[in-house]
Amino acid sequence: MxxxxxxxxxxxxxxxxxxxxxxxxxxxxxxxxxxxxxxxxxxxxxxxxxxxxxxxxxxxxFGGDTMTGLLVGGIAAAPATATPFEAVAHALDAVGREAFTPARREFSARRRAVIATNPELQEREALKGLGLTASMTDALRRRDVPDLTSCVAAELGALALKIAYERWSDTTNGDDFSEVARQTLRDVHAASALC
Amino acid sequence: MxxxxxxxxxxxxxxxxxxxxxxxxxxxxxxxxxxxxxxxxxxxxxxxxxxxxxxxxxxxxFGGDTMTGLLVGGIAAAPATATPFEAVAHALDAVGREAFTPARREFSARRRAVIATNPELQEREALKGLGLTASMTDALRRRDVPDLTSCVAAELGALALKIAYERWSDTTNGDDFSEVARQTLRDVHAASALC
DNA sequence: ACGCGTGATGGAACTTGGTCCCATCACTGT
DNA sequence: ACAGTGATGGGACCAAGTTCCATCACGCGT
CATH class of the missing domain: 1.10.10.60 (Homeodomain-like)
Structure with missing residues (x-):
């Protein structure tokens, strides 16, 4: 041998x-x-x-905790002229490129199904969501976006991220996460105008 | 005797x-x-x-769980002509009248301070927040507000509720919760236009 | 007066999540 | 060879949470 x-x-x-x-x-x-x-x-x-x-x-x-860095980095790297929402869109793009790759789609769907069955896991997911929102808020503040505007943009960004994650992990067509997220963010933006 | x-x-x-x-x-x-x-x-x-x-x-x-009922009832009871945001404002009013009364202000402040020191408690609070948001979303849908609009309005309503709770429990002037909440909701609405 | 059901409580045994601390042992460099 | 390192095994231990049964004042009917 x-x-x-x-x-x-x-x-x-x-x-x-x-x-x-x-x-x-x-x-x-x-x-x-x-x-x-x-x-x-x-x-x-x-x-x-x-x-x-x-x-x-x-x-x-909930281990692969690269999300925060990607979102913060994406917002910071957006062009200086970008609106808060455009900066968030930039961040979601980064997530699609680096974290929610096609190879992880099936895992994400299974993970999401399990979380949906248990309150303890939902609790943890909610906490992670709070953390992401807070990080995005800070990242927007660092672009000199006013406090409350940062807060609202981050909140809606987190909502779009959540919805996009659901749409993306549930679909079998090969849509890129970035595409789904961009469209979702547009949808959320449009909806916010109707409130 | x-x-x-x-x-x-x-x-x-x-x-x-x-x-x-x-x-x-x-x-x-x-x-x-x-x-x-x-x-x-x-x-x-x-x-x-x-x-x-x-x-x-x-x-x-987190025991006194009357919030959900108050919010749902408040949204349902809003005039049929009210916009989603106006319905949410109606709901926050109900909360100020029935739950966050002046007598509970000090307790709320102490409770909030304790929660701020511990991740487990923040996790629970985050879960409760998700529940409230979901309930408000449903209540708005029942008014025939489109799905995504309901979702966004509920999310921003929950954000306003959270911020108003912080403002109200931290202040010593005798401001009614309802007043604080109404103003906060206006602030959030204005901020959402700047995203 | 007597007995009986009820309901909030006490208490003990048990499972499991989570922590601490120390032992083990292949690998690595000197 | 030899000592250090690092990922692991394993046991003792604490606190959260569950289950089940015992207790005992109260009210109600007979």
Missing amino acids: PYPVLVARWQPNASERLVAAALELFEDRGYEHTTVVEIAERAGLTKSTFFRHFQDKREVL | PYPVLVARWQPNASERLVAAALELFEDRGYEHTTVVEIAERAGLTKSTFFRHFQDKREVL
Whole structure:
């Protein structure tokens, strides 16, 4: 044998294995009837290791936390002449390019279905949403947008992001997230004029 | 003694005593360094009884759940000619009349300060906010407001409610919640035109 | 007066999420 | 060879939350 089977000390991608195991178990038995020990076992790990990778049981579905950076960066990078909404659109584009890639669509849909079945997970999602809104608000303020305007634009941006995420993850046609998000943001903008 | 001291089997207002005890302990030691057993003991009760009155430790600060009904009722009761925003204003008025009365201002301020120190409590508050937004959205839809418009109006209404709650609970002048809310809603509306 | 159902409470046992701390052991560089 | 490093295993422990049963004042009917 030219290449002796050198078994690595540990299987790689522990976090990803934990996420996959958790998602499968949540789909099968439901979130609340799945213990952390079971998730860890299915991933070939232990409870200790689970909590070394994730702060708590919920977080296993909210780990890839690159969103904040992308949104803040996208808003900051928008041209100086852009309106608040245009800056937000710029940010959503970045998210579509870097985070919600086509390869992640199916995972996103499954994740969303699981979250929809459990209040604890919805609670965590709501908190993440608050964080994103706050970050976008700050990013807009740094463009010298007035406080309340920043707040409202961020809120509507977060709403558009949420709706776009639903539309995108539920659809099977190959629409890019960026396209969906741009259209959603336009829809939201139009709707806000009718209030 | 004309009135023999007939000690009632149980002290009355168990829930309210638990809320008061919890708020005091959270202020003193912080939410996470307070156990449910301690809250119950301070209220002269036990852990069992605590969980009979509240679903979980967080809920002790989110109990008086009359808001949803008030908002939905207020929106439904608005004149048929009212715009979505005017219907929401009508709802916020009802909240000021029935829930956020002057007598509750100080409690609200203390409660808000405690929530601000703890992510778990913020998570719960975020979830409650989602619920309120969803209820308002539905109430607007029932007025035949288009889906997305309902959604946006509810979102901005919830934002105004949140900001108004902060303004109102932080101020010492005797401003009525309804007044603060009306002004806040106008501010939000104006800001949304600048996005 | 007596007995009985009711309802809010007490209390104990148990599961699970989450923390802490220490042991293990392949890999790496000196 | 040898010591340090880093991801892991594992056990003790605490607090949240559930379940189930016991208690006991009150009111009501007989």
